[in-house]
Amino acid sequence: MATRLDSDLITGRGIRRAFGDTVVLAGVDIAIRPGEVVALLGGSGSGKSTLLRVLAGLDDDAAGEVTGRGRTAVVFQEHRLLPWKRVAANVALGVPGTDVSARVARALAEVGLAERGAAWPAELSGGQAQRVAVARALVREPDLLLLDEPFGALDALTRLKMQALFNRLRAEHRFAALLVTHDVDEALLLADRVLILEDGLIAQESPVALPHPRAPDDPGFGGLRRALLARLGVPASPDQH
Numbered sequence: 001m002a003t004r005l006d007s008d009l010i011t012g013r014g015i016r017r018a019f020g021d022t023v024v025l026a027g028v029d030i031a032i033r034p035g036e037v038v039a040l041l042g043g044s045g046s047g048k049s050t051l052l053r054v055l056a057g058l059d060d061d062a063a064g065e066v067t068g069r070g071r072t073a074v075v076f077q078e079h080r081l082l083p084w085k086r087v088a089a090n091v092a093l094g095v096p097g098t099d100v101s102a103r104v105a106r107a108l109a110e111v112g113l114a115e116r117g118a119a120w121p122a123e124l125s126g127g128q129a130q131r132v133a134v135a136r137a138l139v140r141e142p143d144l145l146l147l148d149e150p151f152g153a154l155d156a157l158t159r160l161k162m163q164a165l166f167n168r169l170r171a172e173h174r175f176a177a178l179l180v181t182h183d184v185d186e187a188l189l190l191a192d193r194v195l196i197l198e199d200g201l202i203a204q205e206s207p208v209a210l211p212h213p214r215a216p217d218d219p220g221f222g223g224l225r226r227a228l229l230a231r232l233g234v235p236a237s238p239d240q241h
C-alpha cells in the first residue's frame with residue numbers, strides 16, 4: 001500500500017486507466033522514495049508501460065493523483081535518438097543551462113562514449129545507442145529515472161553490461177528509479193523492491209534485501225527468483241538457479 005510520506009519522491013494514488021471497455025489500471029497505489037530502485041514486473045499487457053507513462057506525465061487520460069517532486073527523466077526500450085542530429089546534440093536536446101556542452105561530455109564519458117559525441121546515431125550499435133539514451137537522461141541530473149524495458153532489445157551480453165553500468169551510475173548519482181522489465185533476473189540484480197502488476201493492481205511487493213554487487217549464484221538470489229517466477233506463473237527450467 002502506498003501511504004503518502006513526505007519523504008516520497010513520487011506517489012501515485014488510485015491510478016485508473018481504461019482503453020475503451022478494457023480497464024488496464026484499476027486504482028494503482030505506488031510510491032517511490034529517494035534513491036530507491038523499484039522493479040515493476042507483470043505479464044505481457046498487464047499495464048506496466050501504461051503505469052510508467054502515467055507517472056511520467058505522458059498520459060492525460062488517466063484518473064487518479066500523481067504527486068512528485070524533483071526532476072524526472074524517462075528511458076524507453078527504443079533509444080528514440082533523432083537520426084539527423086549527432087550524438088552530443090541528441091544528448092543536449094532541450095537541456096537548459098549554460099554549461100550544457102561540458103555536462104553532455106561528462107554524461108557521455110560516464111556511459112563510456114566520451115569519443116562518440118560527433119557520431120551519427122546510425123553509426124552506433126544498439127547497445128551504444130541505448131547508452132546515449134541513458135546519457136540523455138543523466139545529463140538532466142534526475143532524481144527519478146523512469147525506465148521502460150531499457151535493456152529489453154539488447155543481446156544478453158550487452159544487457160549484462162548495461163545492468164552493471166546502471167548499478168555503477170546508481171551508486172554514484174543516487175537517483176531513484178522505476179524499472180519496467182520482463183526479466184526477473186534483471187529485477188533481482190538491480191532493484192530494492194519488486195512490484196508485480198496483475199489485474200490492474202499491485203498484487204505483490206517483494207523486498208530484495210541482497211547486498212550489491214549481486215549475481216545469480218549469490219545466496220538468497222535463487223529463492224527469490226523461484227518465488228517470483230512461480231508468482232508470475234513461469235515454470236523454472238532445471239538449468240536455472
Ligand SMILES: Nc1ncnc2c1ncn2[C@@H]1O[C@H](COP(=O)(O)OP(=O)(O)OP(=O)(O)O)[C@@H](O)[C@H]1O
Nearest residue numbers: 019022024042043044045046047048049050051182
Ligand atoms: N494507446 C492504447 N490504445 C489502446 N489500448 C492500449 C493502448 N496502450 C495500451 N493499451 C492496452 O493496454 C494494455 C496494457 O498495455 P501496456 O503496454 O501497458 O502493458 P505492458 O504490461 O507494458 O505489456 P508488455 O509487457 O507486453 O510491454 C494492453 O492490453 C494494451 O493493448
